Amino acid sequence: MAELPGLGASGVTVDTDVAIIGAGPVGLFAVFECGMLRMRSVVLDALDAIGGQCTALYPEKPIYDIPAHPAIDGAALIEKLEAQAAPFNPLYLLGRRVEKLRQVEGGWELGSSAGDVVRCKAVIIAAGAGAFGPNRPPLDGLAGYEASGAVRYLVAKREEFRGKRVVIAGGGDSAVDWALSLKEIAAKVTVVHRRPKFRAAPESAARLDEAAARGEVEMAIPYQLHGLEGDGARLTGVVLATLKGETKTVAADFLLPFYGLSMELGPIAGWGLGLERSHVGVTPATCETNLPGIHAVGDIATYPGKLKLILQGFAEAAMAAHAIHPRVFPGEALHFEYSTSKGVPHSP
Known part of the structure; x- marks a missing residue:
């Protein structure tokens, strides 16, 4: 290049x-x-x-x-x-x-x-x-975490996530495919989706369910992104919320929102x-x-x-x-x- x-x-x-x-x-x-x-x-x-x-x-x-x-x-x-x-x-x-x-x-x-x-x-x-x-989630302080690379909308180098805590949000092919791929190298992968049914290819969605059953992936369902925790650049956690307003925080080094383009x-x-x-x-x-x-x-x-x-x-x-x-x-x-x-x- x-x-x-x-x-x-x-x-x-x-x-x-x-x-x-x-x-x-x-x-x-x-x-x-x-x-x-x-x-x-x-x-x-x-x-x-x-x-x-x-x-x-x-x-x-x-x-x-x-x-x-x-x-x-x-x-x-x-x-x-x-x-x-x-x-x-x-x-x-x-x-x-x-x-x-x-x-x-x-x-x-x-x-x-x-x-x-x-x-x-x-x-x-x-x-x-x-x-x-990218379709960006409406989160306070998002721009700072985007600038540092803690929030990303595509994966260019898979190895950058080795040993890291990764939160993936979305229910389509990109979210499911990268959850299946990154679980092999990340310390932890959490998938956030607002409903149990995914829009991904049925075979891929079935593989994700099997990985979750084996404890290889954590499923946060039915949750949506609610907030970011950290110093404005380095991410430490992602706040999730249900439609009823119940919240919880997932420790994270990276957030990958896959809401389409x-x-x-x-x-x-x-x-x-x-x-x-x-x-x-x-x-x-x-x-x-x-x-x-x-x-x-x-x-x-x-x-x-x-x-x-x-x-x-x-x-x-x-x-x-x-x-x-x-x-x-x-x-x-x-x-x-x-x-x-x-x-x-x-x-x-």
Whole structure:
């Protein structure tokens, strides 16, 4: 992963060939396709880790329609895509949302919520269903614990929870999957849910019940999050409450609220793109939008016959990269070559 050049209080200012909005699987593959054509990439994402929905929603759920992988879980797919993009040394700007887009001489300029300025010759929007943000619990002092990492909305490094006391709140797949995973390494895992029935896959919910029966996981049902205890940064306990107002405190080092993600186009909706029911209309052969040099790929892009599959997003990333090449290298003929013939070029 590239180091941030000139990082300051107002973010970074960087010039690149292609700016990629979205670090999900299609955005990561776009880095590879651009790199194969000797084009440099900067990747921006609102989440604090790469991977998009694969990381935030189903890191341990198997995906069955990735070619050459009869089954691969979301986290493993992202790990392989990151490794595939690594030779091209992309710069990842994470935990910030792209808020501004304006045309400048020679291309486009993007501005982020962190004050970053990215100047590029072309843009690939691979933002899935738009910007993701966690649904946060309404708890006093939450921001301080978020800043310290004591409260998190996704798990980037499982090992950070080894020997720790972890409270997981929620009743969906993410909550159940991570409870099953972290019980193997955490000192204690407590699952908080307002009712006994979970919305997770039945097999996973059954495994959680079995783990609870063996004493491997503590179930706090029917409870909801009520408060946080600690010094404002270091967490020591999570206060739980029933609908009747009964409360209890669970000792904790980390709180993982898995209440899903809110998804919206956000500032993208105001950029003058041809929107069709919250999706961006593109020309199928190039994935270019109505704005020259702005391309959209993956779930956010739409055209007749579009399928919302990761593998189709991969193909769109390749088409967009080839369409962008003349903007980055004007006057240079692009002779199509297979990767088996050309190999992987050196980092651009």
